[in-house]
Amino acid sequence: xxxxxxxxxxxxxxxxxxxxxxxxxxxxxxxxxxxxxxxxxxxxxxxxxxxxxxxxxxxxxxxxxxxxxxxxxxxxxxxxxxxxxxxxxxxxxxxxxxxxxxxxxxxxxxxxxxxxxxxxxxxxxxxxxxxxxxxxxxxxxxxxxxxxxxxxxxxxxxxxxxxxxxxxxxxxxxxxxxxxxxxxxxxxxxxxxxxxxxxxxxxxxxxxxxxxxxxxxxxxxxxxxxxxxxxxxxxxxxxxxxxxxxxxxxxxxxxxxxxxxxxxxxxxxxxxxxxxxxxxxxxxxxxxxxxxxxxxxxxxxxxxxxxxxxxxxxxxxxxxxxxxxxxxxxxxxxxxxxxxxxxxxxxxxxxxxxxxxxxxxxxxxxxxxxxxxxxxxxxxxxxxxxxxxxxxxxxxxxxxxxxxxxxxxxxxxxxxxxxxx
Ligand code: AMP
Ligand code: GLY
Numbered sequence: 001x002x003x004x005x006x007x008x009x010x011x012x013x014x015x016x017x018x019x020x021x022x023x024x025x026x027x028x029x030x031x032x033x034x035x036x037x038x039x040x041x042x043x044x045x046x047x048x049x050x051x052x053x054x055x056x057x058x059x060x061x062x063x064x065x066x067x068x069x070x071x072x073x074x075x076x077x078x079x080x081x082x083x084x085x086x087x088x089x090x091x092x093x094x095x096x097x098x099x100x101x102x103x104x105x106x107x108x109x110x111x112x113x114x115x116x117x118x119x120x121x122x123x124x125x126x127x128x129x130x131x132x133x134x135x136x137x138x139x140x141x142x143x144x145x146x147x148x149x150x151x152x153x154x155x156x157x158x159x160x161x162x163x164x165x166x167x168x169x170x171x172x173x174x175x176x177x178x179x180x181x182x183x184x185x186x187x188x189x190x191x192x193x194x195x196x197x198x199x200x201x202x203x204x205x206x207x208x209x210x211x212x213x214x215x216x217x218x219x220x221x222x223x224x225x226x227x228x229x230x231x232x233x234x235x236x237x238x239x240x241x242x243x244x245x246x247x248x249x250x251x252x253x254x255x256x257x258x259x260x261x262x263x264x265x266x267x268x269x270x271x272x273x274x275x276x277x278x279x280x281x282x283x284x285x286x287x288x289x290x291x292x293x294x295x296x297x298x299x300x301x302x303x304x305x306x307x308x309x310x311x312x313x314x315x316x317x318x319x320x321x322x323x324x325x326x327x328x329x330x331x332x333x334x335x336x337x338x339x340x341x342x343x344x345x346x347x348x349x350x351x352x353x354x355x356x357x358x359x360x361x362x363x364x365x366x367x368x369x370x371x372x373x374x375x376x377x378x379x380x381x382x383x384x385x386x387x388x389x390x391x392x393x394x395x396x397x398x399x400x401x402x403x404x405x406x407x408x409x410x411x412x413x414x415x416x417x418x419x420x421x
Contacts, residue, residue, distance in 0.1 A: 002027040002062050005041075006048040006078070007069025008034045010331075010364035010382040011289035014296035015067060015303075016041050017360060022304040029061065035373050036363025048073050051081025058087050065311060066090070068265075071286050075101040075147060079265070090311045092285050095261040099252075099283040103143050103182040106283055109259075113251035117280040118185040126170045129181055133162045139186035144169050146177030151223070155186065189274030190418075191281065192233040193288055194241065195295060196249050196269070197306055199315040200262035203249055206306060206320060207298065208236040209291035210419065215338060217414045224338045225379060228415030230328040230390060231294040235273055244271065244278050252283075264310065293362050293384045294327040300357060328393040328416055329362070329384040330401055332409045337378035347373045347381070348405035358386045361400055380409060390419055 001024055005012050013036050019025050020040050033043030044061075047053050049072055058066065066082045068074055068091030077094035098105040104122045109115075118141070123129035133140060142165040144152030152174050156162035162183075169178035193211060197204045209231040215221040236244075248269060256263045268284040268291075287295070296303055302321060309318035334341035350373055353361050362384055365377015381404065385396030394416050401411055 001025060001064045003029070003065050003067065004058060004061075004063040005030045005067045005069060006054070006073055008032040008037070009069070009289050010329075010362045010379065011287050011292040012069040013037050013362040013364070014293040014360075014382075014384070015069060015287070017362070018296040018300060018303040019067070021301040024304065024308065029063065031057070034363045035366035035368040036361070038368065048078065049076045051076070051078045054078055055081050055085040055087070058082065058085070064088060065308070067307065069286060071097065071100050071147065071284065074265075074285050088311045090265055090307050092263055092265040093261065096256060096263045096265075097285045098261075099256075099263070099267070100285040101147050103145050103282070104180060107182060109252060109255050110280060113255040115248045115251050115280055116277070118187050120182055120184045123181050123183065124179065126166050129166045129170075129183060130163055132183055133159060133166070136183070136185075138162060141184040141186055142166060142169065143182045143184065144174040144178035145180035145182055146174070148174045148177045152177055187272040187274070187279055187281065189272040190235055192236050192271050192273060193291055194236060194244055194269045194271055195287065195291070196245075196267045197310040197315060197318075198253055198263045198265065198267050199310045199313045200253075200257060200264050201313070202315040203245065203253060204306060204310070204315050204318055204320070205241060205245065206266070206303075207231050207295045208233040208241065209288065209294055210235075211288060211291055212412060212415055217412050218417075222338055224333070226288065226290050226331065227333070227412045228328070228330045229288070229291045229294050230326065230393065230416050230419060231291065231298055232326065234419055236271070240273065240276070240278055244269065248278070248280050264313070289364075290329045290331055290379075290382050293329040293360075293382045297327045297357075297360055297384050297386050298323070298325055325386050325388065326390040326393045327384065327386045328390065328397045329382045330397045330411055330415050331364075331379050332381040332383065332401065332404065332406065332411045333379050334365075334375050334377070335408050335410050337410070341378055342408065343374075343376050344369075345375045345406065345408035347375060347409070349403050353400055353403045359396055359400060360384045361404075375406070375408065390416055394420065
């Protein structure tokens with residue numbers, strides 16, 4: 001098959017790496033891709049938010065299947081356009097992508113499905129929102145309803161912080177995403193991520209992970225897109241995964257189908273676990289980045305078999321052969337990230353790194369200039385490794401990190417600290 005992947009981050013490099021190993025893949029194209037992806041696929045320039053342009057590109061290049069990485073093209077309806085053109089697509093419709101694009105939509109679905117989640121209320125006016133906060137007290141969580149690049153959530157420890165967040169959001173700090181605000185009960189516990197493929201009917205669990213959202217060691221400092229992850233997440237035991245499937249995932253899928261928006265693609269459930277019970281924090285309608293890098297190294301070529309079965313609506317036939325393995329990915333970011341950072345610094349040492357089924361340096365924000373790999377984004381490289389236990393995966397991942405010669409780069413040295421404690 002000729003396959004097109006949309007996106008250009010570490011997640012898409014990991015997806016491309018897994019797809020490329022599967023014998024079903026003839027030609028692999030990634031748009032826009034990055035310098036690492038360019039070593040295994042054709043990187044095409046294409047407006048990935050424009051469904052008509054994507055379809056035209058597919059027709060011109062005999063693309064038979066499209067895999068959509070990030071949320072923005074999904075929310076923009078690119079999957080709908082691709083399917084309407086009769087091309088196989090992995091990724092939910094714009095209607096189903098509301099599970100990530102609107103927090104209030106997700107909460108309504110959870111309520112209708114009876115899925116356990118935080119108590120909540122929605123507001124379009126500051127005064128009513130503030131009255132609610134005063135009545136509930138702190139800690140409390142304030143969220144802009146729409147997509148805000150992971151920045152639209154304020155976990156307020158005090159009532160004053162929550163009231164200030166209301167002023168910010170209705171004051172336009174998040175643009176249209178903040179025109180409506182969701183206020184939630186604060187949930188204590190440990191967070192973990194659960195990834196499930198869904199084809200509208202069936203669901204197949206494809207792994208658990210834990211991310212490290214803060215920039216600083218010991219989980220301190222500002223939030224980022226994620227500074228490292230590992231899979232599996234030990235807290236999500238088999239029994240707890242079964243509970244999540246029965247109480248959260250399946251009821252959500254049934255409700256989405258009932259409302260005429262059957263969900264097809266990967267569903268990423270962010271969970272809060274306390275006293276052996278899981279509640280939903282949020283859904284994302286795509287793979288996590290960098291969680292995907294750890295998942296793909298564990299799954300390898302079979303990831304594409306499952307994704308392909310999902311896109312064709314025959315997930316009931318798919319299965320995963322789990323090795324008893326663990327994977328970790330450590331993000332190398334540009335100094336200054338998640339604030340402002342320089343672009344263009346040269347990264348050395350990459351060509352000498354091991355590359356096999358246990359070691360992969362996935363690229364995120366990289367560009368090749370005059371034959372050299374340069375940094376062109378905030379998160380730049382993902383040192384990803386696999387082992388028989390997490391400690392071995394960690395040793396191998398940091399071994400990759402130490403082989404990189406990039407003085408302008410930073411990374412956390414403590415990825416996995418909770419699980420290895
Ligand atoms: P979200 O974008 O909804 O995932 O929120 C981002 C982060 O905020 C989550 O990963 C949690 O760490 C935190 N968070 C969101 N909602 C809650 C909640 N109701 N209780 C506690 N923490 C939350
Ligand atoms: N790593 C978190 C996310 O992809 O949303």
